[in-house]
Amino acid sequence: MKLSPLFWPIKFKNNLxxxxxxxxxxxxxxxxxxxxxxGACRAIKEMKTRAVGQVILVFYIFLMVIRQKKAKKDLxxxxxxxxxxxxxxxxxxxxxxxxxxxxxxxxxxAPLEKFIFSFxxxxxxxxxxxxxxVAKLIDNQDVIxxxxxxxxLMPLIGDLCRKHNKKIxxxxxxxxxxxxxxxxxxxxxxxAGFDVTVITDSxxxxxxxxxKINKVIVGADHLARNGDIANKIGTYQIALLAxxxxxxxxxxxxxxxxxxxxxxxKIEIRPDKELLxxxxxxxxxxxxxxxxxxxxxxxxxxxxxxxxxGINK
Amino acid sequence: MKLSPLFWPIKFKNNLxxxxxxxxxxxxxxxxxxxxxxGACRAIKEMKTRAVGQVILVFYIFLMVIRQKKAKKDLxxxxxxxxxxxxxxxxxxxxxxxxxxxxxxxxxxAPLEKFIFSFxxxxxxxxxxxxxxVAKLIDNQDVIxxxxxxxxLMPLIGDLCRKHNKKIxxxxxxxxxxxxxxxxxxxxxxxAGFDVTVITDSxxxxxxxxxKINKVIVGADHLARNGDIANKIGTYQIALLAxxxxxxxxxxxxxxxxxxxxxxxKIEIRPDKELLxxxxxxxxxxxxxxxxxxxxxxxxxxxxxxxxxGINK
Numbered sequence: 001m002k003l004s005p006l007f008w009p010i011k012f013k014n015n016l017x018x019x020x021x022x023x024x025x026x027x028x029x030x031x032x033x034x035x036x037x038x039g040a041c042r043a044i045k046e047m048k049t050r051a052v053g054q055v056i057l058v059f060y061i062f063l064m065v066i067r068q069k070k071a072k073k074d075l076x077x078x079x080x081x082x083x084x085x086x087x088x089x090x091x092x093x094x095x096x097x098x099x100x101x102x103x104x105x106x107x108x109x110a111p112l113e114k115f116i117f118s119f120x121x122x123x124x125x126x127x128x129x130x131x132x133x134v135a136k137l138i139d140n141q142d143v144i145x146x147x148x149x150x151x152x153l154m155p156l157i158g159d160l161c162r163k164h165n166k167k168i169x170x171x172x173x174x175x176x177x178x179x180x181x182x183x184x185x186x187x188x189x190x191x192a193g194f195d196v197t198v199i200t201d202s203x204x205x206x207x208x209x210x211x212k213i214n215k216v217i218v219g220a221d222h223l224a225r226n227g228d229i230a231n232k233i234g235t236y237q238i239a240l241l242a243x244x245x246x247x248x249x250x251x252x253x254x255x256x257x258x259x260x261x262x263x264x265x266k267i268e269i270r271p272d273k274e275l276l277x278x279x280x281x282x283x284x285x286x287x288x289x290x291x292x293x294x295x296x297x298x299x300x301x302x303x304x305x306x307x308x309x310g311i312n313k
Numbered sequence: 314m315k316l317s318p319l320f321w322p323i324k325f326k327n328n329l330x331x332x333x334x335x336x337x338x339x340x341x342x343x344x345x346x347x348x349x350x351x352g353a354c355r356a357i358k359e360m361k362t363r364a365v366g367q368v369i370l371v372f373y374i375f376l377m378v379i380r381q382k383k384a385k386k387d388l389x390x391x392x393x394x395x396x397x398x399x400x401x402x403x404x405x406x407x408x409x410x411x412x413x414x415x416x417x418x419x420x421x422x423a424p425l426e427k428f429i430f431s432f433x434x435x436x437x438x439x440x441x442x443x444x445x446x447v448a449k450l451i452d453n454q455d456v457i458x459x460x461x462x463x464x465x466l467m468p469l470i471g472d473l474c475r476k477h478n479k480k481i482x483x484x485x486x487x488x489x490x491x492x493x494x495x496x497x498x499x500x501x502x503x504x505a506g507f508d509v510t511v512i513t514d515s516x517x518x519x520x521x522x523x524x525k526i527n528k529v530i531v532g533a534d535h536l537a538r539n540g541d542i543a544n545k546i547g548t549y550q551i552a553l554l555a556x557x558x559x560x561x562x563x564x565x566x567x568x569x570x571x572x573x574x575x576x577x578x579k580i581e582i583r584p585d586k587e588l589l590x591x592x593x594x595x596x597x598x599x600x601x602x603x604x605x606x607x608x609x610x611x612x613x614x615x616x617x618x619x620x621x622x623g624i625n626k
Contacts, residue, residue, distance in 0.1 A: 199604050233519060279594070283495050286339065292512075
């Protein structure tokens, strides 16, 4: 079973970090080589990698710095400086949970490299387990609708279904404005040999009403303590439509966050330019404004089943 | 009150027809000059004009041909030839109702030019009346969500509200894949001085849940006898979401068609290239397929009120 490049989009080799440049996908599978933590932070800032890629990258940054630093004695001040730089990369995204974890290990005198490798190994196995948990929910001949991209888990779910002789096919919303569905998910499913059909975000009700979809599976960026989730904008209305058409709506969740309910999750409003233009080409009429909430909240009661990652904050 | 160029996108002057090239909007307001019926049919085929523009164009084609033909005696065979050419332009769209009407007038010996001008005058007045009927349903401070484009009626509705001291603002879905919302509706509303915000089709539930929208107003391409309508893909799910959020959903209707219910309306499936590419640029991963139903059916029970055109087939 070959994993999608998006499942583990960061490589660590000879003390260098290689970052899959997701902004160039699907036209080009290209890795950015970074040799210092500043370069790695720049890649986060410029959104070269997303989601799980950023998590892996944070750990590899510490690993690289530890190995670069010959004298292990005064490591802590260096690690603190690096943690600060990582935390500053994206004001709306919090890496503090991760950097605090590594600083905690360092302060307790734990064997750092070993702890980092072990954490990443757990993360990898828990993600595979999560895909297995989802695959069990799928029936032969199912047609799955998905939205945005869940970092290599969708082709893995498909592979696990294949292993159990369950033939499944996919519909993918293009996921405006960044087109992660059309660019990333459709690409990784196609290269893994699956039948995948792209639709615009406006076609969800139509394909559901035609009876083309059996199940909806999406990821999540946040999981509140009451089971509400926040995910890429558009998820909420798909959940509402799934309920209307009596389709199960499954969510692959990250570790539970500090938010009590979805109402506590702050929705990031991004620059409207990102939806009014595409790769520098103006899409909308000149002078009009746009509104771009990057995420929306799907309440717990629209979710048929949460599939947990099994790593707790 | 200045009408949007999209309200009456075809001009007839000195026996020449000028067609507003909607494919160049909003970058350029440019009219294509045609001097024979073949050129006009080509413009329909190439989708230079849509909806009401095509209706007006059909009548101007006949008018031009009548005036070009000096001997009025043997006009009928010429008109039949022209009707046949018009009917052949778009296999999925029926202009036969319109061309049959003109041929019927010709056969009955009616004064053709007078009848054509009179029909167009009625059409124009009925459309203005339709906008007035909608404006009456709008309250001061309303925020209207609309989808796709209703050929100049939306700025007219806004103007009529302004006339009655009702201040309204607009949200417009970009309307993938052709972006009629972002390109045409946002453009004509902005140039008429309205506050207009573009969102992607995936943001409808989010803006509704934020309480940003008061009313939804859309057009329709077909009206079945039971009140079901067919309109641009995406309309159906907006209607479902409007119901969920208890928002009125108003539809500006064309004359009722032969369809008994929405189920009788044939949904045109267009080439997937039109959603996988944009202006020659590949959007989706190479090799993946798309599915592009161009319209969807909104059932009568989701429509708060039909606003009729007042012209019957």
